[in-house]
Amino acid sequence: MLPIIRQTGFSAIKRSSRFLATTQRLSFSTGMMLKENAKTETPGAKFNYMQLGTLNHVAIATKDANKAKLFYETVLGANPANISEKIPQEEHGVYTVFISLGNTKIELLEPLGEKSPILKFLEANPNGGIHHICINVKDINKAVEQVKANNVRTLGNIKIGAHGLPVIFLHPKDCLGVLIELEESKH
Numbered sequence: 524m525l526p527i528i529r530q531t532g533f534s535a536i537k538r539s540s541r542f543l544a545t546t547q548r549l550s551f552s553t554g555m556m557l558k559e560n561a562k563t564e565t566p567g568a569k570f571n572y573m574q575l576g577t578l579n580h581v582a583i584a585t586k587d588a589n590k591a592k593l594f595y596e597t598v599l600g601a602n603p604a605n606i607s608e609k610i611p612q613e614e615h616g617v618y619t620v621f622i623s624l625g626n627t628k629i630e631l632l633e634p635l636g637e638k639s640p641i642l643k644f645l646e647a648n649p650n651g652g653i654h655h656i657c658i659n660v661k662d663i664n665k666a667v668e669q670v671k672a673n674n675v676r677t678l679g680n681i682k683i684g685a686h687g688l689p690v691i692f693l694h695p696k697d698c699l700g701v702l703i704e705l706e707e708s709k710h
C-alpha cells in the first residue's frame with residue numbers, strides 16, 4: 524500500500540484509487556512506462572488535468588480539396604451553407620476546407636508548397652485518407668505539460684491553427700498510431 528493512503532484516511536484512499544485506476548488505464552492503453560514517481564503524487568496534479576473536450580474535427584488529406592469538397596456536397600449531401608472556402612494556411616503548409624456537421628467538422632487538407640507536412644502521407648496514400656483527429660482542450664499549455672510528462676512527443680511548437688486558436692500536434696507513434704491535434708477551445 525502506498526504511504527499516502529496510510530496517512531490521509533478514507534477520502535484520500537478513494538481519490539488515490541481513482542487516480543491509480545486512471546494511471547493504470549493510461550499505462551495499459553498507451554503501452555508506455557509512466558514516470559515512477561507519478562503514483563505517489565497528489566491525485567490530479569500530474570495527470571488528467573488537461574480536461575479533454577469535444578471532437579473539433581476529423582482531417583482528411585486529399586490531393587484536390589475542391590474535388591473532395593464537391594464529393595461531400597453532391598454525393599454525401601453536405602449543405603453548401605456549411606462548407607467553407609478553400610483557404611491557404613501558409614504557416615501549416617496546407618489548404619483547408621471545413622465542412623461543419625453540427626457537433627463536429629470535417630477538415631479537408633490539400634498540400635501547400637514543397638514542404639507540406641502532408642506530402643509524405645499522400646505519397647503513401649495516393650487516394651487520400653484520414654490524416655488526424657483534433658480534440659478540444661481547455662488549456663493547451665497544461666495539455667502539453669501533461670502529455671510530455673507521459674513521454675508523448677509534441678511536433679513543433681504551439682501554433683495558431685485554422686480557427687485562430689492555439690494548436691499543437693502529438694506524434695502518432697506515441698498515440699496508438701493516430702496523429703492527434705489539440706486545440707485550445709472552450710468546447
Ligand SMILES: C[C@@H](C(=O)O)C(=O)SCCNC(=O)CCNC(=O)[C@H](O)C(C)(C)COP(=O)(O)OP(=O)(O)OC[C@H]1O[C@@H](n2cnc3c(N)ncnc32)[C@H](O)[C@@H]1OP(=O)(O)O
Pocket residue numbers: 582612615617619630632640641642643644653654655657678683684685686690692694695696700701702704
Ligand atoms: C491548419 C491546421 C489546423 O487544423 O489548424 C492543420 O490541420 S495542419 C495539418 C498538417 N500538419 C501536420 O500534420 C503537422 C504535424 N505533422 C508532422 O509533423 C508530420 O507530418 C509527422 C506526423 C511527424 C509525419 O512526418 P513525415 O510526414 O515526415 O512522415 P514519416 O514517414 O517520417 O512518419 C513517421 C511515421 O509516422 C507515421 N505517420 C505519418 N503521418 C501519419 C499520420 N497522419 N497518421 C498516422 N501515422 C502517421 C508514418 O507512417 C511513419 O510510420 P513508420 O515509421 O511506421 O513508417
